[in-house]
Amino acid sequence: MTSTRRDAIKTTGAFATLVSLGIITQAQANAAVTHDSFAVKSVEDALKAIGGTAASNDQVSVVSPDIAENGAVVPVGASSKLPNTTEIYLIVEKNPTPLSAAFMIPAGTAADVQTRLKMGQSTNVIAVVKADGKLYSASKETKVTLGGCGG
Template identity: 45%
Template structure:
């Protein structure tokens, strides 16, 4: 079973790196978690500090059925992954969500995000003090009837 203290410590460890790349992180303030205001309100995405990795899998539709509800699932086989951050590159504030894992939690997160227009969905994984990234484009388009 995960020890809560250790969990928070480990997230903090990754945090120092995360801040540099403006990834949201978990900073423990009393029992309730904090919210990385600066990162979530940033108008641009900077993930230049992360290394591109094939070990991150982004499951998202090629074409959104509804831009307001785009299902996104991120998973990775990178060892010791501590957190997954999701960015929607073309959104006004790209950082969309950050998931911080305990050491018994799989590096897997699934949620649904809003997309105003066609954009890359970028996933950044923090693992053992390093950052890895991958992206997938999701097209937001008009109907287009078929055969």
């Protein structure tokens, strides 16, 4: 996707308006800027982009349906009971770009996120949590009956 100057001005203006109205903070606006880790094409590269290999942990959980009827809108979430959780990433193993979502968790906030993701086929959903500077993960398989990524 190529960005144009017009897109940059629109995005900057939108964030400036939200900050000036007090709806979001400047730190949240800066966190919304996407980075190159969303362009990687493999799970291994996605893990490298967010900080390395994650260890499995039973304090991290993935919330995803066992069977998704429509891969275009699959409700997915993750939660962490680990103290000092600062980031949560959702990785969809068989998607063309596996890193699907990134959440920055402010201090004092419950580390529980929900979103909807697109899945082209049955696959594992991996939640990676950064807590105390270390990465932890959990995964869950979701079967997709109707493809969402062009299928």
